[in-house]
Amino acid sequence: MPELLSRHMKSTTALRIMALSFCSVLLNACGGGGGGSGSISINAASSGFSLQGNISISAGSLVDSDINNDASQNISNNTPQEAQQLPSFAVLGGYVNEAMEGEAGPLFTEGDPVDYFSIYLYEGQSIVLDIHDADNADLDLFLLNANGQIVLDSSLSLDAIETLSAPFEGDFQVLVEAFSGASNYTLRTEQTMNISTTGYRLSDAFVPNEMIVRYRDPQQYSQQQNNPQSWLQRLELRRMAGEAERPLRLGMGRRSLPQYQDQTADSTVRARMQNNQLGFTSQATAAKFNTLMAIKLMQGDSAIQYAEPNLLIQSAAIPNDARYAEQWSLPLLDLPEAWEVTTGSTEVIVAVIDSGILSQHPDISSNLVPGYDFIEDPDNALDGNGLDSNPEDLGSSYHGTHVAGIIAAVSNNTIGVSGIGWNTGIMPLRVLGDSGGNLYDAMQAVRYAAGLSNDSGLLPVQPADIINLSIGGNGFCPENYRETLSEVRAQDILVVAAAGNGGDSSNRFIPANCNDIFAVSALNLNQELADYSNYGNAIDLAAPGGDDVDLDNNGITDGILSLSASSGGTGLTYNYSYRFGTSMAAPHVSGVFALMLAVNPQLSVNDIEQMLLAGLLTDDLGIAGADSQYGHGMINAGKAVNAALDSLVNPPALNSYLSSSISAFEFRPALTQTEFETRTVGNDPVTILDTVYDADWLNLTQLESGAVDTWQLSVDRSGLAAGLYEDTLSFVSNSNSLNIDIVLQVNEPQQVYEMGPLLISLLDSESSTIQQQIRISSSAGSYQFNFNNLEAGSYFLTASSDLNGNNLSDAGDASAETSSFTLDEDTVLSALELEWDSVLLSTP
Known part of the structure; x- marks a missing residue:
């Protein structure tokens, strides 16, 4: 029987960085059931077979109680007294509009500019508003006290995303308001928030x-x-x-x-x-x-x-490049000592997967190798086409150029700044455009950099030796990304990623929480974890990321100085700027790794990983040994280059250790189980001696044993009160202990989930033409559908919400389709499940 699949196949794998253009859906099939529905249009035979079934709504998925659909039994949520109750863990589809704005429907004339929601939030829990027609509408997000009378915070911007965080645990009201226009929106709660926007908050200074x-x-x-x-x-x-x-x-x-x-x-x-x-x-x-x-x-x-x-601004406080004295991070990492051994090699290439490059900047141009533009959406790319061979940064942040300059700005040339590797090659790969980017495009760039097949149909003349990812997004590492990174590691290519700037656990920041990468947290000038830097089990090591203060009182911000530009009437002026973030920390590590490979090109990923575990590349910070803030410590270029030099004579001993395909996992309300893998890294066998966890609601089962062990994690919410539960799963081996953080979300068991009226269409598989279409409403969270008078043949089914009531699947609507199936008898489908999907990326 058919399985309901996303109609936007790329977007089930694509994590939107700045804005989500739609919400995708998941369905599993099949069984028994029945029901009825109201017809919108029918193109049917006079007699034939019937197709019946039901669609249930996934736990956690809800709908705004007043949407612009005349089939919806709207209940006003337009005042604090009428606030719609939400569970603590939810994803909600909604619609707001000003009067006479948006689609024709019950809300068009008088408008529905505000939606109030009552919700219990946990300290630090985030509320994220995705605005699906941000080009034509401006929606704002407010966090209010429990009775909805006092504004505690608000996110006010023209962006497609607004975000806020709960300052304490307790009851709140959340207000979504249309400042202008009309738009579908998705409102969701997150355990952590690592989404970067340019909007201004009331809590900003x-x-x-x-x-x-x-x-x-x-x-x-x-x-x-x-x-x-x-x-x-x-x-x-x-x-x-x-x-x-x-x-x-x-x-x-x-x-x-x-x-x-x-x-x-x-x-x-x-x-x-x-x-x-x-x-x-x-x-x-x-x-x-x-x-x-x-x-x-x-x-x-x-x-x-x-x-x-x-x-407001807080105040506290070798090479011959003109501004080298302002680059405090380089001597902090003992770069002068490393430069006594090597200043890098043109044969070592670092792929910078980011916003592109300012190819004419005089302090980087001579170190560039050919790159590529992997932004498929021409509007986002701002270049009028999709994929192309020109990775020029056409935006205004020049984030990628700043990152590339840290790694390999042209050095000892009397101007500007010094790069870590004076001669290191940079391969610019563009994935971030005007409205950010998505994981799918980023994966194609990763594959290109590694010399793997990709959507460009091309391969680089020489694959990269190192891939720098100063980009990321919120969520757990998806399987398709894990597979790609595993293939990259098999090519012996180092991948370095920023830990994220949420000031929270990196276990929910992609790709820092993925295996087969080096996740880097950020330090300030005093070698302390920067306030904004993520932390957690995923952190491998730390590097300077800077800050916007002046801790040494020298009159210069403690940011990281690198390449930039400004625009004017005569075009771009190439210059330099201070920035801070884990985006700046990661390229410090990539740059040092490039110096190591310049000394010993035969070093493998396993070699460098083992050197890191042995303490040969870093200075230990914080508590003794590896920890959740600094990993194995701060990268030290002098030590790292000398370790690479020593490895020419004495190859590093590879002590095997246990690794996992996940570092953390969050069981949202709809999830009850997941599978993951553990494997041995190194040549010597590693034996798992014990698995340890405390929670009664958690269960671990080994599914397969071998070179790679497959495990199933499952949870049982029976008897648990609504709330947030956490535990740590530990694998104790004869080599190391491996910890995986587990988060469980529990809503009230009587909570009913729904998405408002759904459009259900039956289409001919060969022509993709609609044979019958109906609109159905839910009963206690279940949607019954019934098609009659069907000829025998091959069909597929589509399901879509309709928040704005225009009988179409628009941005912000859930939309999915089944696989093709043959109908040659009366058929009943059940166990079809629909859910909102909204995972986002941003630039750290």
């Missing part, structure tokens, strides 16, 4: 009643000064500093934002009336909120290039 604004044309500033209808005048913004030809520092007038509501018919202002009824924890917080709202209004003016808060 900035000066109230001030903003920094730049006009596209200086003349427009003068014109708006004399136009009483301009937001410049209506907000009583006054110049505090700056000139029209450059950024202006503007101060707001004395009026509060509500006083402008009677001056305009703008829907964006009317939408704010709701929030001005809310309270704030202090007058200063209220002033900050009004500041962000005013910035939003300015951002909507086409004359404005940008409007931003005036952020």
